[in-house]
Amino acid sequence: MSTEAAAVNKEVIKEAVPREPLFGAKNKRLITDPLNDDNPITVQVLGICSALAITVQVQQAVVMSLSVIFVMICGNIIISAMRNIIPSRIRIIVQLVVVAALVILVNEILKAYLPDISEKLSVFVGLIITNCIIMGRFEAFAMGNKLWPSGLDAIGNGLGYAWILVVVAVVREVFGSGAISFPGIGQIKFIPQSFFEAGYMNNNLMILPPSALIVVGIIIWIQRSRNPKLIEEN
Amino acid sequence: MKALENLLEKLKTPFDKGGKLEKFYPVYDALETFAFVPDHTTIKGSHIRDAIDMKRTMFLVIVAMIPALLFGIYNTGYQHFTALGMDASFLEMVGFGLTKVLPLIVVSYGVGLGIEFVFCIIKGHAINEGFLVSGMLIPLIMPMDVPLWMVAVATAFAVVIGKEVFGGTGMNIVNVALTARAFIFFAYPTKMSGNKVWVNTDGGSVVDGYTGETLLAQAIEHGANFKDVANNAYASLSDSFMASFLGFIPGSIGETSVLAILIGAAILLWTGIASWRIIFMGIVGGAAMGMIFNILGPMYFPDNLYLTVPWWQQMVMGGFAFGIVFMATDPVTAAQTENGKLIYGFLIGLLAILIRVVNPAYPEGIMMSILFMNVMAPTIDHYVIQGNIKKRLKRLKTA
Numbered sequence: 073m074s075t076e077a078a079a080v081n082k083e084v085i086k087e088a089v090p091r092e093p094l095f096g097a098k099n100k101r102l103i104t105d106p107l108n109d110d111n112p113i114t115v116q117v118l119g120i121c122s123a124l125a126i127t128v129q130v131q132q133a134v135v136m137s138l139s140v141i142f143v144m145i146c147g148n149i150i151i152s153a154m155r156n157i158i159p160s161r162i163r164i165i166v167q168l169v170v171v172a173a174l175v176i177l178v179n180e181i182l183k184a185y186l187p188d189i190s191e192k193l194s195v196f197v198g199l200i201i202t203n204c205i206i207m208g209r210f211e212a213f214a215m216g217n218k219l220w221p222s223g224l225d226a227i228g229n230g231l232g233y234a235w236i237l238v239v240v241a242v243v244r245e246v247f248g249s250g251a252i253s254f255p256g257i258g259q260i261k262f263i264p265q266s267f268f269e270a271g272y273m274n275n276n277l278m279i280l281p282p283s284a285l286i287v288v289g290i291i292i293w294i295q296r297s298r299n300p301k302l303i304e305e306n
Numbered sequence: 307m308k309a310l311e312n313l314l315e316k317l318k319t320p321f322d323k324g325g326k327l328e329k330f331y332p333v334y335d336a337l338e339t340f341a342f343v344p345d346h347t348t349i350k351g352s353h354i355r356d357a358i359d360m361k362r363t364m365f366l367v368i369v370a371m372i373p374a375l376l377f378g379i380y381n382t383g384y385q386h387f388t389a390l391g392m393d394a395s396f397l398e399m400v401g402f403g404l405t406k407v408l409p410l411i412v413v414s415y416g417v418g419l420g421i422e423f424v425f426c427i428i429k430g431h432a433i434n435e436g437f438l439v440s441g442m443l444i445p446l447i448m449p450m451d452v453p454l455w456m457v458a459v460a461t462a463f464a465v466v467i468g469k470e471v472f473g474g475t476g477m478n479i480v481n482v483a484l485t486a487r488a489f490i491f492f493a494y495p496t497k498m499s500g501n502k503v504w505v506n507t508d509g510g511s512v513v514d515g516y517t518g519e520t521l522l523a524q525a526i527e528h529g530a531n532f533k534d535v536a537n538n539a540y541a542s543l544s545d546s547f548m549a550s551f552l553g554f555i556p557g558s559i560g561e562t563s564v565l566a567i568l569i570g571a572a573i574l575l576w577t578g579i580a581s582w583r584i585i586f587m588g589i590v591g592g593a594a595m596g597m598i599f600n601i602l603g604p605m606y607f608p609d610n611l612y613l614t615v616p617w618w619q620q621m622v623m624g625g626f627a628f629g630i631v632f633m634a635t636d637p638v639t640a641a642q643t644e645n646g647k648l649i650y651g652f653l654i655g656l657l658a659i660l661i662r663v664v665n666p667a668y669p670e671g672i673m674m675s676i677l678f679m680n681v682m683a684p685t686i687d688h689y690v691i692q693g694n695i696k697k698r699l700k701r702l703k704t705a
Contacts, residue, residue: 271453277493286467293471 094220102224106232109301113236114292118204123237124284126196130252133241134234135182135189139197141230143174144206145223151214152222158215167210168201175200189255205233240287248278364435366577370570371442371632377566378559379403382450385505385556403450406506407559410445413454417461418444425470436475436482436638437465443483443632446560447625447673448490449503456494460486480680481639484629484673491673499669504556520557522624522662522669550622561628564621571631580635583644584651588630589621591655596620599663612663620659629672630655639680643690650686654679 093099112118122140126132150170151158158166179197182190190197200206209229214222245252250263263272277283296302383399394402418441426433444461464486469478491498504520549555553563561567574580596617603613621627634640634654641650654675661671668674 271455273456273494273497275493276495277489280492289467289471 099221099224102221103228103231106225106228107235108232108295108299111232111236111295112205112208112229113233113288114295115302116205116208118208119233120285120288122196122199122203123240123288124281126193127237127241127244127284127287128248128279129192130238130241130245131255132189132192133237135186136193136196137230137234137237139175139178139182140200140203140206140233141227143171143178143200144209144226144230146174147171147206148209148214148222148226149219151210152217152219155215155217163211163215164207167207171206171210172201186255205229236288236291239291240284243287244278244283247275248283250274361435363579364438366579367439367574367632368442370573370579371439371446371560373566373569374446374560374563374628375407375442377553377563378446378561379407381553381562382406382506382559384554389505402506406450407445409454410448410450410452410457410559411442413457414444414461415441417458418465421462421465421470422474425474429474431474436469440464440482440486443560444486446632447483447487447558447628449498450559451503451506452490452497456490456497457486460489460493463489476638478638480677481633481636484633484677484680487673488677504558520555520624520669547619547622550619558625558628561625564627567627567631574631574635579637580631581637581640581647581651583647584635584640584654585630587648587651588634588655591652591657592621592626592630592659593617593655594652595656595659595663599659610663612666615663620662624662624670625672626655626658629658629676633672633676634679639683641683641686641690643687645693646683646686646690649690650679650683653682 106112110116113120113123119140122136126136147167147170151167154166175198178200179190182193182197209226213225217225242252246262250268251259251261253259263274380396380400380403383394383402386402387394387399415437418437422437423433425431441461444457444464448457464482468480468482468485469475472478487498497503550562551564553566555562571580571585575582575585596615599613599615600617603610607613615623630651634651641647654672657675657678658672661668661674663671665671
């Protein structure tokens with residue numbers, strides 16, 4: 073929490089700089105930073121719980137990512153609009169109410185239009201409420217910034233969350249099930265049948281949640297060794 | 307010998323600093339120090355170097371594993387021909403065993419050393435012989451029919467995720483060979499457990515009464531008495547103890563014969579490489595848990611026959627002995643403090659029997675218990691050291 077509080081202060085100071093163009097360099101960085109240098113999952117290590125739970129199949133990961141992006145954008149904008157009238161002592165409760173309302177909305181929509189996937193995602197849609205990324209962005213950014221940057225920040229962090237989720241899901245589904253299933257199209261095989269006849273077997277470990285941790289770990293490893301900003305000094 | 311030394315000396319120039327192949331110096335260094343004790347000297351700190359450096363240490367461990375390996379090769383053939391009800395000579399059995407075991411060893415060493423060399427060249431580390439031991443342990447803890455590509459994948463996983471990620475030899479948190487086995491156990495369970503994988507029965511119908519189960523699986527159903535591979539009748543208690551002590555039972559390649567493992571243990575203890583504290587306390591821990599189950603079993607859980615397996619029988623079943631002697635004593639992943647080793651060994655033995663008996667999904671608990679205690683070892687060390695500091699502080703204050 074202390075780092076988040078520090079982040080709040082930093083963002084507030086930044087706000088003092090007057091007038092940014094809508095797509096100025098600073099606003100662009102709000103979107104690009106979370107994709108790599110400041111990725112919510114691999115660098116801030118937030119939102120790991122859902123990355124473990126719903127990345128067995130790509131379609132679940134995509135739906136989950138879209139839900140989180142939706143909740144985050146709406147939430148960030150709402151919180152940002154209310155930031156000057158929220159008493160700071162009850163701000164967490166206000167944030168929770170906003171995110172809970174949005175999550176219920178998403179959940180009802182999924183139940184109505186994507187009942188299969190909604191069933192597979194089960195409680196994890198509800199658990200978006202507790203997703204640390206969303207509360208983190210509300211606290212660290214939306215509480216101290218105007219509407220437009222808050223929206224961009226939500227898009228950036230949502231996409232940063234989404235690409236990790238989808239990459240992990242692709243790896244897990246290809247090696248765990250040998251094929252990726254798309255709604256409407258059916259399964260597309262990635263491991264040819266001849267492999268199975270030659271003795272290849274699907275990796276059961278990839279279906280178990282710990283494998284997501286290993287895959288995320290490998291992504292962090294690659295990212296840290298390639299990105300000079302993230303290399304720690306001993 | 308002299309000729310080899312001269313040859314290595316002659317080949318050295320391009321690998322020196324500024325030479326053409328400077329990048330590959332670790333490879334040269336590995337080969338040179340593999341054959342000869344290096345003439346490196348220490349620059350600062352203590353100036354005494356033991357002639358037994360890491361390479362020589364690793365070699366002694368491999369020597370200690372040879373009895374288990376040789377018996378494993380023989381037993382692979384013995385189980386095969388017994389299950390098919392065929393008469394075979396000693397040489398035929400060894401020959402069959404070799405065709406099964408040698409490819410496993412080649413794959414394990416090839417993949418593991420290959421990855422190790424690549425990482426050492428990229429990072430400019432010296433290549434250590436740490437993998438020589440892991441590479442030999444991996445085939446010994448596999449069922450003999452496990453597909454070779456699985457061994458390759460598991461070895462690659464174990465070396466990269468289990469070791470290189472943490473900084474290479476000496477920095478790993480969990481035992482590399484057990485990581486490979488755990489990987490196959492969870493990734494491809496049909497090839498690592500059940501009753502199809504322990505004995506090769508290709509090319510013929512099996513004899514009556516053959517089940518192919520290991521003793522551990524039979525213990526779940528029948529308690530201590532078990533059926534011999536070729537024998538329909540239940541063996542008596544002392545027979546089954548002798549068979550599993552000598553090792554004429556189905557199981558992973560290197561772990562069936564407790565006798566061969568004890569020879570290895572004697573070598574390791576005599577040369578001072580393995581810690582007697584870990585081995586001794588491991589056995590004590592296993593025996594203690596076994597006794598607790600023996601006493602409690604009939605009283606509280608009459609349905610679970612596994613509880614009635616006598617504690618001395620538990621010691622010779624499955625991979626318990628192999629794990630305690632060769633894997634729990636791994637100096638990198640074990641506790642480092644002397645008192646810590648006592649606790650570490652005791653809990654490994656205790657947990658191994660606990661997992662084995664209470665959870666039928668994991669018929670062999672020693673793998674889980676060693677991996678678990680590997681992770682706990684630094685915590686144990688921390689508390690042992692803190693305890694020591696406290697004790698000495700108290701002495702200081704009273705004096």
